[in-house]
Every structure is written in C-alpha cells, then in structure tokens.
Amino acid sequence: MATSAVLVEAAEPDFYHAATKHKGILSWILSTDHKRIGILYLATMLVFFFTAAVLGVLMRLEMLTPGKTIMEPQTYNTFFTLHGIMMIFLFIIPGMPAVFGNFMMPIMIGAKDVFFPRLNLFSWWLFLAGGLLALVSVFLPGGAADTGWTFYVPYSVRTTTNVIPAISAAFVLGFSSILTGLNFITTIHRMRAPGMSWFKMPLFVWALYATAWIQILATPIIGITLLLVGLERLFGVGIFDPTLGGDPVLYQHLFWIYSHPAVYIMILPGFGIVSEILPVFARRTIFGYKFIAFSSLAIAFVGSLVWAHHMFTVGMSNTGMFVFSFLTFLVSIPSAIKVFNWIATLYKGSIELEVPLLFILSFIVQFCIGGFTGLILGTLSINIHVQDTYFVVGHFHYVMFGGMGFALFAALHYWYPKMFGKMYKKAPAVVSWFLLTIGFNVLYFPFFLLGYLGMPRRYYDYLPEFQTLHQISTVGSWILFTGLVIMFVNLAVSLRRGQKASANPWGGETLEWKVPSPPPHENFHEVPVVTTGPYDYSKYEHVVQEAK
Amino acid sequence: MTSSVTAVAQGHVHRDDVGTKLGMWLFLFTELILFGGMFIVYAVYRFKYPTEFHLAATELDTLVGTVNTLILLTSSLTIAMSITSIQEGKKGLSLLLVGITIALALAFLVNKYFEWGHKFAVGLYPGSPELLNRPVGEILYFGLYFVMTGLHGLHVIIGAVVLAVMMVFIAKGTVTMHSFVRLEAGALYWHLVDIIWIFLFPLFYLLH
Amino acid sequence: MEHGEQQQHREEAHVVSYGRLFLIWLGLVALTGITVAFAGINLGNWIIITAMTIASIKTLLVLNVFMHLKFEDRMFRIFVLVALATLLIFIVLTFFDYAFR
Numbered sequence: 029m030a031t032s033a034v035l036v037e038a039a040e041p042d043f044y045h046a047a048t049k050h051k052g053i054l055s056w057i058l059s060t061d062h063k064r065i066g067i068l069y070l071a072t073m074l075v076f077f078f079t080a081a082v083l084g085v086l087m088r089l090e091m092l093t094p095g096k097t098i099m100e101p102q103t104y105n106t107f108f109t110l111h112g113i114m115m116i117f118l119f120i121i122p123g124m125p126a127v128f129g130n131f132m133m134p135i136m137i138g139a140k141d142v143f144f145p146r147l148n149l150f151s152w153w154l155f156l157a158g159g160l161l162a163l164v165s166v167f168l169p170g171g172a173a174d175t176g177w178t179f180y181v182p183y184s185v186r187t188t189t190n191v192i193p194a195i196s197a198a199f200v201l202g203f204s205s206i207l208t209g210l211n212f213i214t215t216i217h218r219m220r221a222p223g224m225s226w227f228k229m230p231l232f233v234w235a236l237y238a239t240a241w242i243q244i245l246a247t248p249i250i251g252i253t254l255l256l257v258g259l260e261r262l263f264g265v266g267i268f269d270p271t272l273g274g275d276p277v278l279y280q281h282l283f284w285i286y287s288h289p290a291v292y293i294m295i296l297p298g299f300g301i302v303s304e305i306l307p308v309f310a311r312r313t314i315f316g317y318k319f320i321a322f323s324s325l326a327i328a329f330v331g332s333l334v335w336a337h338h339m340f341t342v343g344m345s346n347t348g349m350f351v352f353s354f355l356t357f358l359v360s361i362p363s364a365i366k367v368f369n370w371i372a373t374l375y376k377g378s379i380e381l382e383v384p385l386l387f388i389l390s391f392i393v394q395f396c397i398g399g400f401t402g403l404i405l406g407t408l409s410i411n412i413h414v415q416d417t418y419f420v421v422g423h424f425h426y427v428m429f430g431g432m433g434f435a436l437f438a439a440l441h442y443w444y445p446k447m448f449g450k451m452y453k454k455a456p457a458v459v460s461w462f463l464l465t466i467g468f469n470v471l472y473f474p475f476f477l478l479g480y481l482g483m484p485r486r487y488y489d490y491l492p493e494f495q496t497l498h499q500i501s502t503v504g505s506w507i508l509f510t511g512l513v514i515m516f517v518n519l520a521v522s523l524r525r526g527q528k529a530s531a532n533p534w535g536g537e538t539l540e541w542k543v544p545s546p547p548p549h550e551n552f553h554e555v556p557v558v559t560t561g562p563y564d565y566s567k568y569e570h571v572v573q574e575a576k
Numbered sequence: 577m578t579s580s581v582t583a584v585a586q587g588h589v590h591r592d593d594v595g596t597k598l599g600m601w602l603f604l605f606t607e608l609i610l611f612g613g614m615f616i617v618y619a620v621y622r623f624k625y626p627t628e629f630h631l632a633a634t635e636l637d638t639l640v641g642t643v644n645t646l647i648l649l650t651s652s653l654t655i656a657m658s659i660t661s662i663q664e665g666k667k668g669l670s671l672l673l674v675g676i677t678i679a680l681a682l683a684f685l686v687n688k689y690f691e692w693g694h695k696f697a698v699g700l701y702p703g704s705p706e707l708l709n710r711p712v713g714e715i716l717y718f719g720l721y722f723v724m725t726g727l728h729g730l731h732v733i734i735g736a737v738v739l740a741v742m743m744v745f746i747a748k749g750t751v752t753m754h755s756f757v758r759l760e761a762g763a764l765y766w767h768l769v770d771i772i773w774i775f776l777f778p779l780f781y782l783l784h
Numbered sequence: 785m786e787h788g789e790q791q792q793h794r795e796e797a798h799v800v801s802y803g804r805l806f807l808i809w810l811g812l813v814a815l816t817g818i819t820v821a822f823a824g825i826n827l828g829n830w831i832i833i834t835a836m837t838i839a840s841i842k843t844l845l846v847l848n849v850f851m852h853l854k855f856e857d858r859m860f861r862i863f864v865l866v867a868l869a870t871l872l873i874f875i876v877l878t879f880f881d882y883a884f885r
Contacts, residue, residue: 143595210602217859220593245870248606252613256723264703265719266712267617272719273712278620281878282613332870333877350883594857601860605867610793612871619875622832638820653809656800656850663799709797758853763794767851774842777833782823 042449046549060145061549063542066131067447068152073119073127074516080114081512083107084123088471088505091498094490101488105174106189108486110166112177113194117201118159118281120432121290123298125243128439129143129236131447133212135540136230138558139222140550143214143221151207158201165193176486177205178287181268181279192261195254202247205293209243212236220412221539223558230319230538230562235300235305238324242289242296246332253279277342284335292331294428295395296324299366302388306370307563308536309385310377314563316369323362330359340411349408356406363399367392383457387438390465394430398423401476416486419479425472437464437515441511444519445533450526450545452518467508474501538562595758604768607731611772614724618779621716628713633699633783636721637691641781644687645773651680652770655739655763665753667746674743674759677702678764681736688729692722721780728772735769738762798855808849815842 043063048055056064087107090097099107130148132140142148166172173194175184182190216237220229257279259265266272268279299320307314314320336344336352370392379385401423404410414420445451474497479485483494490498532541538557543551603699622629658673695718702722707715742762745751751759819838827834848854853861 099839143592144599147599206606210599210606213602214599216596217598218592244602244605245609245867248609249613249874252610255727256617259702259723265723266702266715267621267719267723272708272715273621273625274716275620275624277881278617279880282616285613285874285878333873336877336881344881345884347884351877351880597856598860601863605863608867609871612874615871616875616878620878623879623882638823642816642820646813649809649812649816652812652846652850653805656805657802660800660802660805764851767846771843771846774846775836775839778823778839780820782819782831782835 040548041555042544043549044545044546058149060141060149062130062134062141062145062148062549063447065148065152066127066129069122069126069130069155072152072156073123074161076114076118079163080111081389081509083111083114085505085509087111088502090488091490092502099234102171102174104488105176105486106166106172107192108174109176110162113173113198114159115428116177116290116294118155118162120210120294120428121205122155122201123294123432123436124214124301124439125236125239125293126151127436127519128232128301128443129208129212129297132443132454132540133233133236134215134219135547135551136233136356136538136562137216137219137224138217138539138552138556140552142211143218144211147207148211151204151211154200154204154207158199158204159194161197161200165197168193169571178283179254179257180283181260181274181276182256182270184257185268192258195258199251199254202251205243206247209240209247212240212513213244216240219558221558226316227321228558228561229321231303231314231317231324232297232300234321235288235303235324236294238328239293239296242293242328242332246286246289246293248286249282250290253282253286256282275396277339277344280339280342281336284338285332288335288338289332291424291428292327294432296327298391298395298432299363301435301439301442302370302391303366304536304538305384305388305438306373307565308442308534309380309382309388310374311380311535312368312373312377312563312565313561315375316365317561317563319365320369321333323365326362327359330355330362334359334406337406340408341415343433353406353408357403360399360403367396382441383452383454383461384438384442384534386458386461387434387441390461390468391431391434392437394426394434394468397414397428398428398431401426414479416484417479418475418483418485421485422472422475422479425475430468430472432465436467437461441517442534443540444522445529446540446545446547448523448526449529449544450522451529451533452522452526456518457515460511460518462512463507463511466512467504467506467511470504471501471508472504472531474498474504537564589633591755591757593760597605597760597764604764607768607772611724611727614720614727615779616774618720618724621713621720622779625713625716628711629717630783632710632714632717633780636781637697640687640691640779641777644684645698646713647680647684647687648770648773649683650679652767654680655766659756659759659763662746662751662753662756662759667752670759671743671746674739674746678736678739678743681732682740684732685729685736687734688725692725724776725780728769728776731769731772735766738765799854800849800852801856804849808845811845812842 042097043061046061048059050058056068059065059068086098087104090099090104090107130142168190170188170190172188173179173184173187175187175189175191175194179191179195184195215228216233256265256267260268266274268276270272270276303314303320334352334356336348337356340349340353401419405414405420405423410435441452441457478494478497478501481494481497483490483497529545531544533545534541539556540547542556654673655677658670658677661669661673695701700705700718702719705719739762742751742759745758815838819835822834822838823831825831847864853864
C-alpha cells in the first residue's frame with residue numbers, strides 16, 4: 029500500500045518510552061493506549077491460558093488408566109469445567125481481537141487509537157475481573173463448578189458447587205467482549221485513513237469487523253441466559269425447571285444461540301490472520317480479496333442460524349432438526365471458499381518458509397480436519413452415534429486449538445517484532461512449531477477414533493478397550509506441552525536477548541509495517557494517505573518472473 | 577458514553593458525534609437482544625400454555641399498566657423535547673424537561689413498587705406456596721412477569737441515573753447548544769427503556 | 785465514511801420541533817388506547833398479532849422521530865434492521881423446534 033506520508037521521526041520514542049500521565053505499573057493498567065492495552069490482555073491471557081493448559085495436562089494424566097489415576101471423580105468434573113470456562117471465555121474468545129485487534133487494527137487503518145480508548149481500558153478491567161472471579165470460584169466454599177462449561181440445567185440449578193460465581197464471571201467477560209466489539213465497529217467505520225475505502229482495508233480488519241457484529245448481537249443472549257440460571261438458583265423462578273413447567277431444552281436453545289456464533293467469534297479473526305500472513309510469505313497478493321471479505325460476513329450471518337446442531341439428541345422436532353442440519357451444511361461453504369482462496373494464493377507464489385507461515389500451514393490442515401468432522405457431526409444420522417462422545421471433543425479441539433490456537437501462535441510470531449522491537453530466534457521457534465504440530469495431532473486425532481468407538485465425553489472412567497488410544501493421546505499432550513514451553517521461553521528470552529527488529533522484517537505491505545518497531549505513542553507522525561490495496565506485491569512480480 | 581476525539585497530525589482536535597452516536601446505538605442493540613432473549617422464553621411458554629397465561633394475566637391490573645405506559649410515553653416526549661431546547665440554547669428549559677423525565681421515571685417505579693407489593697401481599701412471588709399450588713403455566717407466567725418487569729425496572733433506575741448525570745452536564749455547561757451528543761446518547765437509552773415497555777405492556781397486561 | 789469527510793465540523797443541522805414531538809406523542813397515546821380497547825374484544829389468537837402490530841407501529845414512531853433515526857445517516861437504519869432481523873431469526877428458528885413437536 030503506497031503512502032505519501034513521512035512516517036517516522038527517528039528521535040520519537042516508542043510507546044514503551046513515551047511520556048505518560050502515570051508512572052510505573054499505573055502507566056500500564058491506567059493506560060488508554062490501544063497498544064499497551066493489547067499487551068495487558070496478552071500478559072493476563074497467558075496466565076489464564078497456562079493455568080487452563082495445565083488443567084488439560086492433568087486431565088490427560090488422569091485418563092491414562094481407567095478408574096482413578098491421580099484424582100477423584102469430582103475433581104475431574106471441576107477440572108474439565110474450569111478448563112473449558114478458562115480456555116473459551118478467557119483465551120479463545122477474547123484472544124485475537126483483544127490482543128492483536130487492539131494492538132494492530134488501529135495502525136492497520138491508519139488511526140492513532142480506537143474510537144473509545146477509555147472504554148477499551150474498561151474492557152480490559154472487566155476481562156481481569158471476570159478472570160479473577162472464575163479463579164476465585166474454585167476456592168470459595170462449595171468448590172469449583174462441576175457442570176461443564178455449558179452449565180446445562182437442571183444440574184446447574186441443583187448442584188451445590190459455585191455456579192453463581194462461575195456464571196457471574198462469564199457474564200462480566202461477555203460484557204468485556206461486547207464493549208470491544210462496539211469499539212471496533214465504531215473505529216472501523218469512523219477512523220479509517222483518507223483513501224482507505226472498505227475494499228482497501230486489510231482482511232484482518234474485515235475479519236475483526238464481522239467478529240465485532242457477532243459480539244454485539246449474540247453475546248447478550250448468554251448474558252440473559254446465565255442471569256436466568258442465577259435467578260433460578262436464588263429464587264426458584266421455574267423458567268427452566270421441568271417440575272414447574274420449564275423446559276431444559278429451552279435453556280440449551282438460548283445457550284447455543286450465543287455459543288455457536290461464539291465459535292465464529294473465535295475463528296473469524298484466525299481466518300483474518302491467515303489472509304494477512306499468506307500474501308507476505310508467498311510474495312503475492314491474496315487471491316479473491318472480495319470473496320474472502322464477504323465470506324467473513326457470510327459466516328457471521330449463516331453461523332447465527334445453526335445453533336441447534338448441538339442439540340440433535342435432546343428431543344427436538346424432526347422439522348427443527350432437518351432445518352438446522354441443512355443450515356449447518358450451508359455454513360461450511362464460505363469457510364471452504366476461504367480455504368480455496370488461500371491455496372490459490374500459495375500456488376506459484378515465491379514461498380518464504382518463515383515461522384508464521386509454518387503455523388499457518390498447520391492451521392490450514394488442522395482446520396480442514398476440524399471442519400470436515402464438523403460436517404460429519406452435522407449429519408443427523410451420524411450425530412446420533414457420536415454426539416457427546418470424544419468425537420465432538422476431537423472436532424472442537426481441531427477447530428479451536430488446531431485452528432484458532434495455531435493462528436494465535438502464527439500471529440504472535442508474525443507481529444512479535446512489531447510489538448516488541450526484537451526478533452526471536454528462528455531455530456527454537458521452528459522446533460516448537462514442529463513439536464506443537466506433532467503433539468497436537470497425536471493428542472487429538474485419537475479422539476475421533478475413541479468417539480467413533482463409543483467413548484463418552486466428560487467421563488472420568490472408561491472401559492479397558494479404550495485405554496491404548498487414551499495413552500497415545502496423553503503422550504501427545506506431553507509433546508504438545510513441551511512445544512508450548514519451548515515456544516514461550518524462546519519468545520520471552522528474545523524480549524531481552526533478541527536482535528533489534530527493523531520496521532519491516534517480513535516485507536509486509538500493510539500500514540503497521542510502515543511505522544517503527546515498536547511504534548511510537550500515536551502510531552503515525554502524520555495521518556497516512558492510502559492509494560493502493562493492502563497486498564500490493566506487484567514490485568515482486570519481476571523477481572518471480574526471473575526465477576522461472 | 578462520552579464523545580471521543582480524533583486528532584489530526586497538526587494537533588487540531590475534531591469531535592465525531594456521529595461516531596459517538598453509532599457507539600450508543602450499538603449498545604442499544606445489545607440491550608434489545610438481552611430483552612429479546614426473555615421475549616423468546618415468553619413466546620415459547622405462551623405457545624405451550626396459552627390458557628394458563630390468559631388466566632394468570634387476570635391478576636394484573638390493566639389500569640396501572642396503562643397508566644405506567646402513558647407515564648413512559650410522556651417521559652420519552654419530555655426527553656426528546658429537552659434535546660430540542662438545548663439545540664435552541666434554552667438551558668433552563670432543557671434542565672426542566674430532563675428533570676420532568678426523571679420525575680416520571682420515579683412515578684413509574686413507585687407504581688411498580690405498589691404493584692409488586694400487592695402481589696407479594698397476596699402470596700404471589702417466585703417460590704411461594706400459593707404460586708406453587710397453581711398450574712405450571714401460571715407459575716411460568718408469574719416467573720416471567722417478575723423477571724421481565726424486574727429487569728425492565730432495573731433499566732428504568734439506570735436510565736434515571738444516566739439522566740441525572742445529564743442534568744449535571746447541562747448545569748455545568750459540559751452539554752451545550754454546540755455540544756450535546758452526550759444528552760442525545762442518554763436520551764437514546766431512555767427511549768429504549770420506553771420501547772421495551774411498549775412491548776411488555778400488551779404481553780402481560782392485555783392478554784384477556 | 786473516511787476520516788477526511790469528517791474534517792468538517794458541522795453543527796447538528798436537524799432540530800425536531802416541539803410541535804412534531806407533541807403530535808407523535810398524541811399518536812402514541814391514541815395507539816395505546818386502541819390496544820387497550822382491542823384487548824376487551826374477544827379476538828382469540830388474533831389479539832397477539834394485533835397487539836404486536838400496534839406495538840411495532842408505536843416503536844417505529846419512537847425510533848424514527850424521538851430517537852431521530854429518520855434524520856440520521858442511512859447506515860443507522862440499516863443497522864437497526866440488522867439487529868431486529870437477528871432477533872426475529874432467533875425467535876423463528878427456535879419455533880422450528882417448538883411448533884413441530
């Protein structure tokens with residue numbers, strides 16, 4: 029994207045060293061600078077992520093043998109509940125928008141911050157409060173919630189564990205998510221630089237825009253639903269109580285009306301980062317820009333119509349089930365369109381196998397596996413057999429972790445030099461990628477087999493015939509965790525010891541690569557004027573031609 | 577939501593009132609969907625228990641409901657008028673109109689207080705023995721009644737507080753003839769509270 | 785809409801007159817009266833459709849005039865439609881289950 033602005037004064041300090049109203053830690057936790065807020069989210073999120081990951085590793089240890097291995101059944105129930113709550117509400121849903129959306133999006137559109145900077149800070153405080161509330165719920169009398177992250181009634185109303193703190197945490201986190209979405213929509217509509225029409229926006233911004241609409245329109249439903257569960261527990265209102273005429277299936281409808289679109293909140297920004305990284309490391313413009321942009325909106329829309337595919341075995345009407353199964357098949361189409369366009373972008377590109385691209389390649393394969401198994405689950409006749417088995421658990425880990433998780437790792441390695449001004453060492457990063465990919469697949473692929481063979485999910489105990497696959501899977505978790513540790517240690521050590529990074533180490537064409545690494549406080553010295561699209565690699569065309 | 581500032585390189589500061597209003601409208605959408613979830617629950621249970629809903633609705637006082645509707649409709653008028661008056665530079669009139677809006681809100685809440693009080697007095701509240709004796713359709717009706725009017729009442733209180741803050745802004749000169757997007761935002765919130773009641777009223781009070 | 789277009793700092797051009805606001809209020813009060821009157825007639829299942837239709841008309845009045853939607857940028861109206869359509873879809877699809885059980 030050609031710009032006509034002089035973008036940097038060498039003497040201007042980066043945002044870490046800019047003059048601030050407060051000093052010390054207050055200059056961070058009271059900062060309204062979108063870049064600092066993005067890093068605040070990253071730091072707090074990593075704490076929650078690692079806690080939840082450790083819970084996962086411990087769960088896999090327990091599943092090494094049938095019966096008790098290292099913990100009691102009740103503990104296991106609280107572990108998978110907390111693992112789900114933390115990974116979903118504290119990591120994957122906020123993840124990409126809160127960290128990279130906050131840090132990068134304003135720069136990518138040529139703005140100096142988001143539209144409501146103070147609201148942005150408030151969003152982070154809500155995030156922190158929600159996370160602490162979730163952790164505190166573990167230690168209050170009554171013990172951690174054991175309902176699963178889905179809080180299904182009637183159990184969530186009757187269990188004596190700390191459901192109310194847990195759902196309050198989810199409520200607060202939902203509010204944080206809503207405010208971020210509100211901020212992003214307003215920012216994208218009102219603060220784009222002169223010349224940046226909608227179709228000159230980077231695709232990551234399109235992805236964040238579509239995501240923000242889901243955040244606004246879907247999240248309030250989970251708010252009201254969890255509020256009702258709380259009221260039910262406190263006052264016995266009866267709305268979901270079958271003995272009082274209530275319908276537990278109605279709870280599930282309301283729960284999934286949010287929680288299905290929520291998975292698109294999770295994955296759409298991941299799709300966005302794929303569309304950012306591929307052009308840079310294939311040295312060519314993205315194939316089918318408008319298709320990818322519109323498919324994000326299509327996914328947001330159609331994805332809001334499919335929620336009851338989580339409920340095929342609960343006793344809905346046949347008509348309802350046919351409609352939702354059909355709509356579920358439909359939602360795969362825009363996702364597939366993206367995959368085709370990505371492959372086409374790579375085809376005959378001048379490939380640079382840098383670390384971000386490695387993670388994206390794993391993403392594409394793993395997301396496709398996740399997506400295909402989603403179609404399998406959406407098929408009514410098959411769903412009867414594999415619903416509530418490990419097959420489902422395999423499916424969603426492939427899309428959420430193998431997909432979105434890996435996209436986050438890719439984004440981390442892509443934007444690291446911009447955010448921290450340093451470059452990490454490539455060798456350990458490649459090793460970590462390798463271990464993560466191998467570990468991930470060894471951990472989760474057996475889940476499809478286990479589920480197909482009949483192993484139910486959320487079960488502490490199991491028949492001996494499932495043990496071998498469980499053991500293979502647990503070994504995978506160790507490889508995966510090792511990869512995680514190496515990756516984060518490499519990134520952490522490089523903060524101090526890494527080489528200083530230039531403004532544009534990867535040769536990207538979007539606006540964030542036109543400002544220093546790290547950027548100064550207001551991002552740009554002058555408002556940039558945009559004249560071309562975001563993936564203009566025409567200057568490299570001659571290189572590709574000569575190489576043939 | 578306070579108006580935000582987009583600065584341009586020359587240090588020249590611009591306000592974007594359209595953007596601020598956009599932010600407020602987006603927030604209103606979330607409130608719409610929040611109450612919308614309750615409307616979904618209402619729709620399903622009314623579909624399942626139409627007779628019991630009719631029966632239970634006879635316990636509500638249509639007159640009080642109608643009066644409350646008129647109170648809120650009038651309050652929407654007065655807050656809308658307060659914007660017209662601030663645009664005309666009539667600070668005192670604007671203050672008065674916002675004040676009347678708050679007074680109407682309080683009147684609504686007083687009515688609600690007595691309505692609920694009367695229900696409690698005859699033993700109609702969630703979990704009460706009297707209620708649990710009734711058919712499940714009626715239990716659900718009253719459960720929905722208390723939750724939905726309660727949630728709405730909470731929003732009336734929040735709205736009244738927001739409007740009180742607006743009065744402070746007008747008095748102090750933060751909101752003026754040339755800069756009143758805050759008041760507009762507060763008014764938008766208030767109108768939404770009115771719209772929710774416009775739907776609640778017939779669904780609970782006019783069933784028979 | 786781009787940054788450049790917002791460079792002009794325009795005053796709020798449109799003022800809704802007290803008279804117009806009052807007329808809308810009268811309309812709202814009248815419609816309320818009609819709803820209450822209809823409730824007295826035994827319309828069976830039609831009462832809900834009638835009541836909801838009248839409520840929707842009242843809402844349109846509040847949205848367009850009191851909330852200024854008619855005089856705002858077209859984008860706002862599109863967004864309101866999107867939000868309402870979303871809620872409608874949630875209700876309709878839920879009833880694909882309940883209406884056919």
